[in-house]
Amino acid sequence: MKIRLADGGKTLWTLVLGTELSETERFAAEELISHFREMTGITLRTKADTSPCTPYEICIGHGRHATLAADIGDAEFGLEDFALSIHADRIVIVGNRCRGTLYGVYEFLEEDLGIRWYTPDFTHIPCRSRVEVEERSCVIRPALEYRETLCVHQGFGDPIWYVRNRLNRAMATPLFGGGVQWAGKQFCHTFHSFVSPEEYYDEHPEYFAWREDKGCRVTGRRAQLCLTNPDVLDIVIGKTKQWLRDNPGANIVSISQMDATKPEDILYCQCPSCKALDEQEGTQAGSILHFVNAVADAIRDEFPYASVDTIAYSYTTKPPKHVKVRDNVILRPCFNGDLLDEWYKVGKRLFIWDYVTNFRHYTLPFPNYDYIESHIRGLMKHKVRGIFIQSTYDTRGTDFNELKCWLYAKLLWNPEKEISNLIPEFMTAYFETAAPPLMQYLDLLRERIRMAGKPPACFVNLPVFYIDNDVLRTADELFDRAEKLACSEEILARVRRMRLSVRFVELMYMDPADPRRPEMVDAYFDDLAELGVDRISERNELVDAKEMVLNFTGLYELSEALPGAGYSPDQI
Numbered sequence: 001m002k003i004r005l006a007d008g009g010k011t012l013w014t015l016v017l018g019t020e021l022s023e024t025e026r027f028a029a030e031e032l033i034s035h036f037r038e039m040t041g042i043t044l045r046t047k048a049d050t051s052p053c054t055p056y057e058i059c060i061g062h063g064r065h066a067t068l069a070a071d072i073g074d075a076e077f078g079l080e081d082f083a084l085s086i087h088a089d090r091i092v093i094v095g096n097r098c099r100g101t102l103y104g105v106y107e108f109l110e111e112d113l114g115i116r117w118y119t120p121d122f123t124h125i126p127c128r129s130r131v132e133v134e135e136r137s138c139v140i141r142p143a144l145e146y147r148e149t150l151c152v153h154q155g156f157g158d159p160i161w162y163v164r165n166r167l168n169r170a171m172a173t174p175l176f177g178g179g180v181q182w183a184g185k186q187f188c189h190t191f192h193s194f195v196s197p198e199e200y201y202d203e204h205p206e207y208f209a210w211r212e213d214k215g216c217r218v219t220g221r222r223a224q225l226c227l228t229n230p231d232v233l234d235i236v237i238g239k240t241k242q243w244l245r246d247n248p249g250a251n252i253v254s255i256s257q258m259d260a261t262k263p264e265d266i267l268y269c270q271c272p273s274c275k276a277l278d279e280q281e282g283t284q285a286g287s288i289l290h291f292v293n294a295v296a297d298a299i300r301d302e303f304p305y306a307s308v309d310t311i312a313y314s315y316t317t318k319p320p321k322h323v324k325v326r327d328n329v330i331l332r333p334c335f336n337g338d339l340l341d342e343w344y345k346v347g348k349r350l351f352i353w354d355y356v357t358n359f360r361h362y363t364l365p366f367p368n369y370d371y372i373e374s375h376i377r378g379l380m381k382h383k384v385r386g387i388f389i390q391s392t393y394d395t396r397g398t399d400f401n402e403l404k405c406w407l408y409a410k411l412l413w414n415p416e417k418e419i420s421n422l423i424p425e426f427m428t429a430y431f432e433t434a435a436p437p438l439m440q441y442l443d444l445l446r447e448r449i450r451m452a453g454k455p456p457a458c459f460v461n462l463p464v465f466y467i468d469n470d471v472l473r474t475a476d477e478l479f480d481r482a483e484k485l486a487c488s489e490e491i492l493a494r495v496r497r498m499r500l501s502v503r504f505v506e507l508m509y510m511d512p513a514d515p516r517r518p519e520m521v522d523a524y525f526d527d528l529a530e531l532g533v534d535r536i537s538e539r540n541e542l543v544d545a546k547e548m549v550l551n552f553t554g555l556y557e558l559s560e561a562l563p564g565a566g567y568s569p570d571q572i
């Protein structure tokens with residue numbers, strides 16, 4: 001049954017504010033009012049829960065009016081859970097006061113009113129004089145406890161895009177109901193943040209790893225800690241508590257090994273007691289997990305809401321034979337696959353770290369579209385509880401970065417969403433009249449990936465298997481058409497920014513001796529700057545990258561020559 005909310009600039013509906021609304025629930029009500037106003041020109045009237053109940057009420061948050069919806073019941077709401085009930089004369093959005101009610105409002109705005117937050121600077125609000133919604137009722141509990149995409153949209157100062165798309169780290173401020181937040185902004189590789197060689201090695205070398213081959217305790221940035229030393233445990237417990245006291249919004253402390261993947265850099269402790277523990281567990285993760293459990297036990301009473309985490313990575317990916325972690329320990333495997341099932345037996349809260357761009361060449365097309373759904377759903381089958389997706393993050397992107405970030409956001413919130421519906425929707429909204437040839441371009445790349453039967457990789461050099469000169473020729477024709485079809489300067493700029501990916505491959509594939517090349521490189525870097533792209537590779541400034549591209553003398557050399565290139569995932 002269709003329910004009419006507005007017609008001809010008028011509405012019968014009133015917004016009822018529940019009792020004892022949290023700051024976040026008040027914000028949720030404001031979000032509903034402002035989006036509805038932009039959609040219809042109508043400012044919804046509000047009234048308190050103490051007022052008489054009447055028909056045509058939209059009830060936000062718990063209260064007497066909300067209980068009139070018979071289908072809400074007494075559901076228990078976890079931090080982000082909510083119920084939405086839409087009936088002929090009553091709409092109720094209630095949930096956990098933390099983020100549940102807020103997410104319920106976003107669900108209503110997005111799924112029932114058709115509003116979309118595609119990018120931080122592009123929101124789609126359909127303007128309608130008549131607004132109708134379908135009758136429905138649901139209780140929603142998000143599939144994942146932790147959802148994050150690290151991309152240019154991070155925007156650090158303006159997390160609202162994240163909040164509205166129900167990603168729950170970047171917006172960890174009280175107004176938005178907090179979120180998943182690491183204490184001290186220490187996300188991983190934190191051992192030295194607790195016990196640094198600079199501070200402790202001279203007086204206490206015994207805090208650091210003993211190495212059999214060296215016959216000594218090691219120092220330096222890759223030295224791991226001696227995790228069976230009781231003083232080390234005391235220091236880490238003390239600082240963990242201090243970080244949590246200093247960061248009242250934080251709910252996770254990372255206690256994780258220093259970064260190292262090359263055999264010569266892997267410096268875990270081989271002292272007799274660490275070695276015995278690791279041998280008993282059959283993995284170097286053993287001593288780490290026993291240590292992390294001890295910290296978890298020590299913080300539980302004072303910080304019942306907090307957890308500690310550690311990573312399963314490099315030399316610690318093999319699961320232990322015996323130890324299980326406490327329920328306030330989060331495990332973050334930096335891989336995926338069958339080992340996840342083994343890790344699930346060690347601890348139930350698995351957060352995955354995932355990479356989805358080419359970090360050596362942000363500008364290189366990375367057509368992983370047909371793997372997004374299956375990948376996220378595959379992780380759900382392994383019962384993971386959190387997913388962190390790291391994409392192009394330190395520059396405005398090319399290569400349909402905004403599209404992909406939005407797709408990840410939609411799938412993280414609801415892994416059952418279909419990208420075959422989402423892609424055309426985004427493309428049509430974002431590129432308007434220029435969308436059809438751009439969708440053909442995406443189809444062309446997706447077809448190449450399908451033919452090869454494997455996804456693009458994150459750390460490969462050019463040339464790539466899914467782009468040859470035929471693809472480039474067709475891509476050029478399609479972008480020519482898209483530029484002609486662009487209906488405004490803004491749309492044209494979006495098309496040109498996406499085209500930078502194709503132009504990058506053309507520059508990389510062309511004969512280095514071609515006399516036109518230096519001028520093309522100049523024009524390319526001018527356009528990057530004009531279109532707001534300030535990286536073509538992770539961390540490297542454009543000015544350095546340009547020098548390398550100009551001096552480029554062979555097809556495979558750029559990525560080796562770029563400053564900082566050649567690093568592996570462990571250095572992310």
Ligand SMILES: [Zn+2]
Binds near residue numbers: 226269274
């Ligand atoms: Zn040791």
